Each structure stands twice: as structure tokens, then as C-alpha cells.
Amino acid sequence: MSEQAPHAGFTEHIVPVRTYIGVFIALMIGTALTTGVAYIDLGRWNTVAALAIAVVKMLFVVLFFMHVKYYPGLTRIIIIGAFFWLGIMICFSMADELTRGWEYNPEPWNPSLILPYLFHFLL
């Protein structure tokens, strides 16, 4: 199998089972924590707490389950770059949408009209 370049771009590092179990427990605690916090009134900090816990859980998955902790630099740059573009998309879209002069629309948007509308065009 030597011609298959077995480890191209990947790590040869073998993560101990203990680390996987530890990460698993951390993720479960995170899930319980984020669910519990949602029932406490923290005002707008509820959203901050929920997203902060989600980001920490994501880091656990990315670093250990996806082995990025043991990866070479180039792969890490690609991953960071992907989140950078996501940040640009969200920030610029928000900046656009939230600074427009919205006019009041007396006809409320009615999603139940979407299906008949689609059928009208498709059939």
C-alpha cells in the first residue's frame, strides 16, 4: 500500500482513548450547561452564553475528534480562512441589511403562500 501515500496531509498521531472519553464528557457537560443556562434569565447574555458554549464545544470537536491539534500549519490556515470568510459574509450582510431605510409594509409576509406560488410556476 506504500504507493497510496497513506498519511498525505493527515497526522500520524494516535490520540489516546482517555483523551477521546474526556472530550466526550466535556461535550456532554457543555450540552447540559447550555440547556440549563437557557432557563435562567440573563437578558441578552443568554445569547452570548449559548454561542460561547457552542464555540467551546466546536473547538473540542475540531481539535481532538478532527485531530487539528496535531495538524500541520497549512491545513490550520485553510480552516481559519474558512471562518474568516464566514465572518466577512455575516458582518457585511448585517451592515447592509441593518442600515437600509425599511419602509412599513401593511401586507404582512405570508409564507403559506410560498407552496401554491411554487406550484404555479413549476406545474
Added chain:
Amino acid sequence: MWIFLATEILFFGGMFTAYTIYRALHLPAFETGSRLLEVKFGATNTAVLICSSLTMALAIRAAQTGKSKSTIISYLILTMFLGAAFIGIKLWFEWHHDYVDGIVPGLSWSYAGPYAPGVQMFMCFYFFMTGLHALHMVVGLGILTVLVAMAARGRFTSQYFVPLEISGLYWHFVDIVWIFLFPLLYLIGGRYSIGGH
């Protein structure tokens, strides 16, 4: 594979962006809509997916450390079982529950509480985002089926396990999407004011 996942981040990112904008514009409606969802289904499914990520990681490790093919296959089938359980809970319990409750826009809509149009929009976001995620889960199950077939033929050794590793990355990615969907859809609508609302 990471380049593909980068495109996937932007693919789901488009929906997250749209969600963020409309949440900002219709905050009370989105919070009301969020309270209509059942946290118990969302939380259970989060736990199920985390378990499946663990078994996926252990399947790859089994190949890395040169374990027998039956060990690899057991972990893969366990992962498939958990993935199928996720979709099962989603379809048979949760979406059916939503249908009976009349909060499925276009198919079964009887919600007449406050902010009805905005709540309907929130439910559209909910079904599109979780639906797209569930579709990724179905694709993941297909990939796992192929992996089981490959493992049964003894294709994976401690020297060659790249298909397992790559598929694992995809599976964990889908898990991460759910890690964000769960709080955004189910939780940040102010669960504390339930009942008092």
C-alpha cells in the same frame, strides 16, 4: 477535504447569516417561535450526535492501531445506528409533533398567537436549517455504508485509513453544525419566561 468543508461552512453559513439578519429584524417573533420547539428532542439529539462522533473517532483509532476489521465495523455500525436514531427522533417524534401542533408552514399551520407572520418565518428557517442538516446526515449514513463494505473487505490497515479519516471529518463537521443549530433554534428564545409568557 478541508477545502470541501470550507465550502460547507459557507453553505451553512449563508443560512446562519440569513437567520441572524431576520432574527435581528424580528426578534420578538423569533423568540416566540423558539419557545414552540421542544427542548427535550433537541437536547436528546445533541447527545446522540456527540455519542456518534465519539464512536466515529474510535473507529478511526481502531484502524490506526491495527485492530481487527470486526472492531472497525462494530464502531462504524454503532455510528450508523446513532445517526439513524438522530434522524428517527427528528422525523417520527419531533417533526410529527410539530405537524400535530400545527406549526409547519404551508402544510399544517394553526398557530394564532402573537407575531404569527414572523413566527411562521422562524418555523421556515427551522425546517430549512434542520432539514438541510438532516440531509447531510443521510449522506453521512451512505458514506458510512461504503466504509463498512470497505472495512469488511479488509481494506483498512494501520498504514491506510485515509477514507475513514476523511469521512470522519465530514461526520464531525455535521455534528458541529448541530452544536450551533441546537442553541440558536431551541434555546435562545428565552426559555425562562415559558408559562409566564
